[in-house]
Amino acid sequence: MKKTTLLLFAAGLFLLPACNKQSEAPSLNAPDSVSFASEGETKTIEVSSTVEWTLSTDTQWLKVSPKHGSGTTTVTVQAEKNITGAVRKGSIDITAGSLKKSVSVEQASFAAAIIVSAPQSIAVEKGKQLKVDVTSNTADWAYALTDGNWLTEAAKDEKSITFDLNPAVAFDPAVAAVLTFTTPSDPSFTLPFSIKPENWFTFTCEAPESIEVKKGAQLVLNIATNLSDDQWTCTVTQGPWLSQVSKGDGKLVFDLDPAKLLDPEIKATIAFSSKEYANLSTSVQIQPLSYAPATYMVDKSAMRAFVQENDGIIPNDPHIKSEYLFDGIWKTHYEDYSTSNIAGVDMDYNNFQLLTQVEDAAAGHGDSFTIDAGEAVSLAKIVVHHYYDYTRNDPIEYEIYAYTGSGEYSSNWNDWTKIAEFNGLDNFYNLIGFESGEYCPILADGDTLPVEEGAPKARYYRFLMKSNGYAIGQADLAEWWYVRTHWCSLSEMTFYAYE
Secondary structure (H helix, E strand, O other): OHHHHHHHHHHHHHHHHHHHHHHOOOOEEOOOEEEEOOOOEEEEEEEEEEEEEEEEOOOOOEEEEOOEEEEEEEEEEEEOOOOOOOOEEEEEEEEEOOEEEEEEEEEOOOOOOEEEEOOOEEEEOOOOEEEEEEEEOOOOOEEEEEOOOOEEEEEEEOOEEEEEEOOOOOOOOOOOEEEEEEOOOOOOOOEEEEEEEEEOOOEEEEOOOEEEEOOOOEEEEEEEEOOOHHHOEEEEEOOOOEEEEEEEOOEEEEEEOHHHOOOOOOOEEEEEEOOOOOOOEEEEEEEEEEOOOOEEEOOHHHOEEEOOOOOOOOOOEOOEOHHHHOOOOOEOEOOOOOEEOOOOOEOOOOEEEEEOOHHHHHOOOOOEEEEEEEEEEOEEEEEEEOOOOOOOOOEEEEEEEEEOOOOOOOOOHHHEEEEEEEEOHHHHHHOOOOOOOOEOHHHHHOEEEEOOOOOOOEEEEEEEEEEEHHHOOOOOOOHHHHHHHHEEEEOEEEEEEEO
C-alpha cells in the first residue's frame, strides 16, 4: 500500500509542469481607442502582452514609438495639427503572435478664431497709414481686399497688417473696404471686416454768381481748404475772359478781359481738382455781365479771303478754300482734323492756307492775305482759330491791318494801318504734352485780338504772318525746312464789330 501511494505522488509531480505551460496562453491588452485635440498633441498608451508584439499604422498624421516590444510597454503616439477642417479618424494595429488588436484614433477638427482690431472708418490722408491688428489661434491666416483701392499693403506679419493710405485713388465714402479673413487650417472659416473711407481734405470756394467784365477789374475767389496751394489746381472752361494771375493766402485771383468775352450768355466754369486727392472735384459757375458797347458778329456769308500781287500763294486744293475760313467750323481737338466745334460736323481736313515757296518770296510775295468783310465795319475784336495746333504752318506771331487808303483797296502797305497783333508763343509751349484727339481749350477758344475803340472803319483787312511754327526756336534752318517758314494755315476767322 505504501508503494502504491509513492508511485501516484511521483506521477503527480511529473504532470505539474505540463499544467503550468497550458496556463501561459498568449495575451494582448491595449486601449480600444484614443482621441486627440485639433491643435495636435502627444499621448501614451500601454500595450501589454505575454509574447513579442509589433504595431503599425497607415495613418500618416500619426507617429508611434516604439513599434515593437514585449511584456508591458508604454507607447508614445503623436498627432499632427488637424488642418483639414473636419474630424479625422485613423487606427493603430497591434499584432502579438496570432492575436491582433486595432486601436481606433480620432482627432477633432480645428476651429479657427480670429479677432480683428481696427477703426471702422478712417480719414484718407496722404502719407498716413492704417494698422489692422489680428489676434488668431492660427498663423496661416490670409485676407482678401475688396472695394479698397485706396489701401496699399505696406507690411504684414502674424499679428498685423499695415496699409498705406492713397487718396490719389478716387473712392466712394459710402462704400466700405472689406477685409475678408480666411485660413487653410479651417476651410469653413471666413470673417469679413469693414472699414469706411472718409475724405481728409476740406475745400470750399466762395464765388459770386455773376460779375461785370470790366477792363482792369478782377475776380477774387475765397478758398478755404486744409490743402496746400500746390496740392490743388483749377481749370477754366467757357471763360476766355478770365486769366488767372495769383493763387495763395486763401485767394484765387483772375484778371477780367472784356475783349475776350465772346458770348455773355455763357457761364464760365471754374473746376477744382487735385492729383494727390482724387475726390476733390468741385466747381463754380460765374455768369459774365457785359458792360462794353454792344457788338455783333460780322456776317460771314459775305466775307472772303483773297491774295493781291504781293500777298502769298493760295494752293489749288479742294480742302483749301477761302470759304473754309468763314464757315463757322473750327478745330477743337489736338491733332484731330475731323472733330469740330459743332457736334456731328466733320471738318474733313478743310482749312485755309498759303503755301508760298522760297522763289515766290524772292519774287515779292509776302506772308499775307487780304480779307473782304463784305461791308465797312468798326472792328471790336477778331477771333482766330488755328489748324495745326500752333505748330508747323500755323502763324505764331501775326498782325491785322485795316485799309485806310483811297479807292477800293490796294497792295501798297503804306495804305494799311495796323489795328491788332498777336503773339502765340505761350500757346505753342502750352500745347506740348497734349495727346492726339484730346479736347484742347486753347484751340476751341482761339486767339482773341481786341481792337481799340476808334480804330479805322474799313471793309478790307489784311493778315500778315510774322513767324510760324516751323520758325520757332530755329536759328539756322536747312533749306528744305526754310521753305516752310512762309507757309500759313488757319481754321477759322471771326470778326466782331461795334454796332
